[in-house]
Amino acid sequence: MMLLRQLLTSVFAIQWVGWLAASLLRTEKFYDLTGSLTFVYIVLRTILYSRSCTSWRQKLQAGCVLVWTIRLGGFLFYRVLFEGGDRRFDEIKRNWIKFFVAWTLQGVWISASLYPSIRLWEKDETTAQLAFSYQDGFGYSIWLLAWLLEAVADIQKYRFKRNPANKDKWIDEGVWRIVRHPNYLGEIVIWYMLWLTASQTFTSPWEYLTVLCPTFNAVLIIFISGIPPQAKRGMEKWGHLPEYQEYLSKRYKLIPFVF
Structure with missing residues (x-):
């Protein structure tokens, strides 16, 4: 301590x-x-x-x-x-x-x-x-996929915004066609997987309550400092466009086929 x-x-x-x-x-x-x-x-x-x-x-x-x-x-x-x-x-x-x-x-x-x-x-x-376990294999493998998702999403959006032809447009290509916020999906999964791999060594029941830590991060992203400000800016900029409303109806916010 x-x-x-x-x-x-x-x-x-x-x-x-x-x-x-x-x-x-x-x-x-x-x-x-x-x-x-x-x-x-x-x-x-x-x-x-x-x-x-x-x-x-x-x-x-x-x-x-x-x-x-x-x-x-x-x-x-x-x-x-x-x-x-x-x-x-x-x-x-x-x-x-x-x-x-x-x-x-x-x-x-x-x-x-x-x-x-x-x-x-x-x-x-x-x-x-401890010996390498299936839980380790799953945790670190999904962590790597989430890290790649976040990195690719950031690069694709940055290049999209740098292209003058995309001025005043919203991104809907690459991994951004999977969900509206793939970078945040990657970020959330990254910290849950690091909790999962760390939990292999937990020796008391209360230590498992540290799952509240990645959950806290997820709450911040989903409800406070991540998605809400971006959604607000999107509605202010494109909310009056039927194409944007159609885009919102077709793309899941964060998790494919779920949310």
Whole structure:
């Protein structure tokens, strides 16, 4: 538990330092970058300085988090530099209290995302060094597919928006023909799979309640900070078009044949 407290304290300390710097500079450009660097710091701090974190399972889990972080963090930072800002913060960054809340919520999101993996990284070698199981095979395989889905979705949408011929159009090609938000589907599945692989080492019933962590992320995406703002912008921009209404009726929001 000592490691857990140290790591979570570091998460919020980094966000609050980032908030102070961003407030003084009146910019949101390194918001996502700070979040990504926090993930990297926590993983490296755990792997390099924790004597108990030596099993293949702990290292593979850490590798998955790092691969996800570097890919998504690099993409988001490049995008915000290219676009000149992040419209999510157009109003928030003018109010230092709301801006502080946004940075603090990023700390909550990072902590929730990493908590199941931290429980794995805290395990002693005897507990963590389990034989590779079908559950591991399923979890890491689906994690890889979800990671690829999110990466491909981001690349396809970025290229679509860069094409002048697609100005004022919504994307409905590639993996975006599967569901309206394939990037968010990938993101949600990624963290559920990392919980699943970490749960192999859980030794007490309460540890399984950490499934609430990826569920918290899913709730954020589906009901608060992910899909709703995009859906609102879409309706404001194209809601009056019959073609857009037809598109909404034909494409599932998040999960094919379900939702």
